[in-house]
Amino acid sequence: MTTFERRTRRAQSRLDAAGADALALTPGRDCYYLTGVDAEASDRLQLLVVPVDGDPTFVVPTLEADSMTTWVHDVRTWDDETGPGPALDPLLDSLSPSRVLLADRMWVRFSLALRERLPDASFGLASEVLSPLRRRKDGRELDALRAAAEAADATMRDLRALGADAVGTTEADLAAYIEERLEANGGTGVAFETIVGAGANGADPHHASGEREIRAGEPVVLDFGTRVDAYPSDQTRTVVFDGEPSEEFRRVHDVVREAQSRAIAAVESGVTAGSVDRAAREVIEDAGYGDRFVHRTGHGVGLDVHEAPDIVAGNETKLEPGMVFSVEPGVYLPDRFGVRIEDLVVVTDDGGCERLNHTDRRWRG
Ligand code: ZN
Numbered sequence: 001m002t003t004f005e006r007r008t009r010r011a012q013s014r015l016d017a018a019g020a021d022a023l024a025l026t027p028g029r030d031c032y033y034l035t036g037v038d039a040e041a042s043d044r045l046q047l048l049v050v051p052v053d054g055d056p057t058f059v060v061p062t063l064e065a066d067s068m069t070t071w072v073h074d075v076r077t078w079d080d081e082t083g084p085g086p087a088l089d090p091l092l093d094s095l096s097p098s099r100v101l102l103a104d105r106m107w108v109r110f111s112l113a114l115r116e117r118l119p120d121a122s123f124g125l126a127s128e129v130l131s132p133l134r135r136r137k138d139g140r141e142l143d144a145l146r147a148a149a150e151a152a153d154a155t156m157r158d159l160r161a162l163g164a165d166a167v168g169t170t171e172a173d174l175a176a177y178i179e180e181r182l183e184a185n186g187g188t189g190v191a192f193e194t195i196v197g198a199g200a201n202g203a204d205p206h207h208a209s210g211e212r213e214i215r216a217g218e219p220v221v222l223d224f225g226t227r228v229d230a231y232p233s234d235q236t237r238t239v240v241f242d243g244e245p246s247e248e249f250r251r252v253h254d255v256v257r258e259a260q261s262r263a264i265a266a267v268e269s270g271v272t273a274g275s276v277d278r279a280a281r282e283v284i285e286d287a288g289y290g291d292r293f294v295h296r297t298g299h300g301v302g303l304d305v306h307e308a309p310d311i312v313a314g315n316e317t318k319l320e321p322g323m324v325f326s327v328e329p330g331v332y333l334p335d336r337f338g339v340r341i342e343d344l345v346v347v348t349d350d351g352g353c354e355r356l357n358h359t360d361r362r363w364r365g
């Protein structure tokens with residue numbers, strides 16, 4: 001049995017417990033997770049239907065069928081002249097589901113069409129069944145996440161090696177360099193828009209990159225990721241390439257580093273996600289910067305760069321072995337600078353966690 005089929009069988013056993021008869025997924029991460037089909041949603045309906053018992057079925061446009069490689073054998077095709085009805089209707093009739101879980105990110109036009117075709121059914125979200133599966137990574141997923149983290153770590157080392165050469169280049173130049181190095185270090189593309197925030201731009205947690213020049217003595221927030229075997233990396237360092245930064249920057253950087261290491265030390269199977277957020281936030285509050293830590297401490301990472309579990313106050317989700325998430329406290333002083341330090345960790349079954357990122361966390365390594 002392939003990994004993809006094994007996941008589908010597990011999802012089926014959870015469908016029953018969720019009181020649902022079928023999953024209906026359009027292309028996206030959930031569909032990939034169960035079938036290995038890496039397609040983009042398009043205006044032509046492509047639908048994976050996973051019934052509670054028996055084998056799943058794909059309904060796809062004829063012109064997509066040949067390029068699909070998957071363990072799912074039952075692939076029914078439709079042509080532009082007829083539309084999906086002749087392929088889809090008999091399938092839905094034979095299943096006549098009373099409760100269907102739809103991909104969370106299905107286009108509204110497809111979800112409305114399914115509701116029209118199944119007027120007596122009720123609907124829910126596929127994440128109800130798939131999120132508890134997806135948030136615990138298996139060995140193959142962890143290997144991909146480690147490899148993606150290594151590609152990012154190698155790129156961070158390349159960046160630091162620039163030293164004084166980075167001064168005078170722009171954020172956009174550095175972003176282009178990062179993206180070239182991510183590929184050279186084994187990654188594919190970027191996992192999200194590369195963030196290079198120099199000086200005051202670093203105070204905007206999601207500043208992408210622009211024409212601002214890197215200056216000596218100024219901190220630069222560097223947050224980027226790539227993908228390996230479909231899985232992303234996501235880590236951040238705040239670096240001073242050359243010259244001497246301000247006293248306050250040094251102090252804030254120490255605080256954020258301490259917050260991050262306390263949060264990582266708090267990661268343990270069985271504790272709540274919220275308690276990891278608390279561990280980081282306490283350090284930053286005690287230092288007087290509590291109101292400048294303006295985001296959650298972290299987010300789950302898997303096929304999606306942001307997925308469950310959120311490492312946020314009030315999240316009572318208990319950490320389980322195999323969960324992977326970021327730990328990324330930050331302090332942002334508007335018009336001055338920002339500091340964020342981010343690593344991915346995986347919860348292990350021996351009462352702690354493994355870091356996926358291993359590069360120096362100091363502002364100058
Ligand atoms: Zn973010």
Ligand code: ZN
Pocket residue numbers: 223224234235236342
């Ligand atoms: Zn990040």
Ligand code: ZN
Pocket residue numbers: 234235299326328342
């Ligand atoms: Zn992140």
